[in-house]
Amino acid sequence: xxxxxxxxxxxxxxxxxxxxxxxxxxxxxxxxxxxxxxxxxxxxxxxxxxxxxxxxxxxxxxxxxxxxxxxxxxxxxxxxxxxxxxxxxxxxxxxxxxxxxxxxxxxxxxxxxxxxxxxxxxxxxxxxxxxxxxxxxxxxxxxxxxxxxxxxxxxxxxxxxxxxxxxxxxxxxxxxxxxxxxxxxxxxxxxxxxxxxxxxxxxxxxxxxxxxxxxxxxxxxxxxxxxxxxxxxxxxxxxxxxxxxxxxxxxxxxxxxxxxxxxxxxxxxxxxxxxxxxxxxxx
Amino acid sequence: xxxxxxxxxxxxxxxxxxxxxxxxxxxxxxxxxxxxxxxxxxxxxxxxxxxxxxxxxxxxxxxxxxxxxxxxxxxxxxxxxxxxxxxxxxxxxxxxxxxxxxxxxxxxxxxxxxxxxxxxxxxxxxxxxxxxxxxxxxxxxxxxxxxxxxxxxxxxxxxxxxxxxxxxxxxxxxxxxxxxxxxxxxxxxxxxxxxxxxxxxxxxxxxxxxxxxxxxxxxxxxxxxxxxxxxxxxxxxxxxxxxxxxxxxxxxxxxxxxxxxxxxxxxxxxxxxxxxxxxxxxxxxxxxxxxxxxxxxxxxxxxxxxxxxxxxxxxxxxxxxxxxxxx
Numbered sequence: 120x121x122x123x124x125x126x127x128x129x130x131x132x133x134x135x136x137x138x139x140x141x142x143x144x145x146x147x148x149x150x151x152x153x154x155x156x157x158x159x160x161x162x163x164x165x166x167x168x169x170x171x172x173x174x175x176x177x178x179x180x181x182x183x184x185x186x187x188x189x190x191x192x193x194x195x196x197x198x199x200x201x202x203x204x205x206x207x208x209x210x211x212x213x214x215x216x217x218x219x220x221x222x223x224x225x226x227x228x229x230x231x232x233x234x235x236x237x238x239x240x241x242x243x244x245x246x247x248x249x250x251x252x253x254x255x256x257x258x259x260x261x262x263x264x265x266x267x268x269x270x271x272x273x274x275x276x277x278x279x280x281x282x283x284x285x286x287x288x289x290x291x292x293x294x295x296x297x298x299x300x301x302x303x304x305x306x307x308x309x310x311x312x313x314x315x316x317x318x319x320x321x322x323x324x325x326x327x328x329x330x331x332x333x334x335x336x337x338x339x340x341x342x343x344x345x346x347x348x349x350x351x352x353x354x355x356x357x358x359x360x361x362x363x364x365x366x367x368x369x370x371x372x373x374x375x376x377x378x379x380x381x382x383x384x385x386x387x388x389x390x391x392x393x394x395x396x397x398x399x400x401x402x
Numbered sequence: 403x404x405x406x407x408x409x410x411x412x413x414x415x416x417x418x419x420x421x422x423x424x425x426x427x428x429x430x431x432x433x434x435x436x437x438x439x440x441x442x443x444x445x446x447x448x449x450x451x452x453x454x455x456x457x458x459x460x461x462x463x464x465x466x467x468x469x470x471x472x473x474x475x476x477x478x479x480x481x482x483x484x485x486x487x488x489x490x491x492x493x494x495x496x497x498x499x500x501x502x503x504x505x506x507x508x509x510x511x512x513x514x515x516x517x518x519x520x521x522x523x524x525x526x527x528x529x530x531x532x533x534x535x536x537x538x539x540x541x542x543x544x545x546x547x548x549x550x551x552x553x554x555x556x557x558x559x560x561x562x563x564x565x566x567x568x569x570x571x572x573x574x575x576x577x578x579x580x581x582x583x584x585x586x587x588x589x590x591x592x593x594x595x596x597x598x599x600x601x602x603x604x605x606x607x608x609x610x611x612x613x614x615x616x617x618x619x620x621x622x623x624x625x626x627x628x629x630x631x632x633x634x635x636x637x638x639x640x641x642x643x644x645x646x647x648x649x650x651x652x653x654x655x656x657x658x659x660x661x662x663x664x665x666x667x668x669x670x671x672x673x674x675x676x677x678x679x680x681x682x683x684x685x686x687x688x689x690x691x692x693x694x695x696x697x698x699x700x701x702x703x704x705x706x707x708x709x710x711x712x713x714x715x716x717x718x719x720x721x722x723x724x725x726x727x728x729x
Contacts, residue, residue: 136578144582152507
């Protein structure tokens with residue numbers, strides 16, 4: 120047992136410092152609370168700042184889509200559609216759908232990683248709209264989806280993709296895919312709060328999204344499939360999404376498809392956003 | 403006057419482990435209230451319930467008159483939390499952290515930036531403002547953490563072990579900041595493992611063990627209830643220890659012979675008496691290599707209150723502690 124050294128003048132906070140702290144305490148009065156939108160957008164800004172500090176994070180939304188486009192076009196194009204140019208017109212909207220939906224899994228992984236940090240306690244103790252941290256990080260993720268989608272479309276055009284509805288059609292298709300991805304992300308944020316580790320979220324997420332994506336019309340026309348499988352593929356929302364995305368790019372989209380896609384996105388949000396918010400509050 | 407904290411019979415368990423077992427706390431506004439206890443005693447769980455991060459299983463509490471469960475949102479508008487894990491975002495810079503909190507609390511664009519600069523300057527962090535927090539030292543991180551808690555001045559601030567792991571210089575800086583906050587009227591609930599810290603800063607202290615408050619009072623009441631500190635003497639010549647023990651026993655009472663063959667200690671409340679006794683040793687020709695008069699340590703407080711040491715209590719509740727802070 121020893122005596123702790125008594126603080127001496129040079130190690131203590133000087134009077135001037137203490138005065139500065141006291142001034143800082145009194146020089147502020149509580150502003151009106153941040154609105155829901157402003158709180159959510161602030162969390163979106165936080166997501167952007169992280170990308171600014173660690174730009175490598177964008178590799179998965181840029182390199183992977185490039186690989187997918189080049190690989191599928193030249194590997195399967197000849198075999199499936201007879202020529203690479205032909206297949207590119209079929210596959211490009213689909214690769215857009217697949218790449219963006221794969222990225223949604225990372226929303227759950229990122230949330231799970233965030234939870235291990237002390238800053239979450241501060242967020243949860245702030246007088247803000249409860250879902251704001253979650254909505255905000257998904258807004259930030261949506262920016263990543265837009266980046267991934269833009270990379271794919273631009274690369275496709277370079278390789279010879281010529282969508283019938285031009286730039287506007289591509290923007291509309293990208294918008295629809297991002298909206299659907301926003302809805303789907305809530306499923307993975309829920310997983311991110313239930314499962315114990317980021318790895319578990321990643322595995323479970325891909326175990327779900329992989330078969331769902333492949334058992335759709337993303338890569339092949341469903342009428343080549345066995346009847347039971349074809350029936351499933353036809354009702355798979357991912358099929359409907361990629362049909363709608365193709366339609367928007369070509370200029371012949373069915374309104375019903377777009378409505379279904381938006382309804383599924385809204386439904387996923389309606390169920391999983393409150394669930395995620397509850398889990399986030401209790402964790 | 404409305405109490406800053408008024409808690410009755412708070413309970414919380416995680417699985418089979420009872421982390422908090424009926425805690426009552428009464429904290430008057432404008433004071434520093436220390437919650438003292440070893441790791442796993444239930445301090446963090448208590449703070450997390452009061453800060454609305456956990457819902458109690460039983461009992462009730464109000465913060466400045468607002469119920470922590472039914473009026474959680476109103477409570478959040480009055481309190482700030484500085485958690486045991488630094489509650490700042492490691493992947494952002496110091497400045498970005500403060501702007502983020504400012505905006506979330508309703509400061510708009512320019513106001514949030516100005517507030518961030520003002521706090522960075524007041525807390526001596528201006529030079530490091532652009533560095534990512536993960537590259538901050540422990541002391542800088544703590545200061546930023548406290549700055550983030552007063553972006554908008556709270557009426558009640560929870561500080562969970564604010565100096566654990568800090569070097570003495572950083573610890574003194576944090577103490578200075580706490581004194582400044584108190585001087586401006588913020589009420590503080592301070593959880594700590596260190597009696598010295600509670601003693602210096604707190605107006606009242608609750609000692610907590612195994613989820614219960616086992617003693618409550620002002621620091622001097624508490625120390626008086628625990629008994630005295632100890633005079634520890636180390637001799638140049640171990641062969642003189644018997645003679646020294648004889649003198650100490652005559653002057654102060656029962657002597658403890660320590661494992662070190664040249665050291666011995668005796669309980670002693672008064673610095674004057676200790677000085678006289680050491681002088682007495684010298685007069686008797688006993689050569690003293692060194693001596694110290696220690697305040698009662700947390701271990702002694704615990705020994706006196708529970709019959710077991712704080713270390714043993716912490717070891718025993720290691721499992722509970724893991725439950726308390728799920729990774």
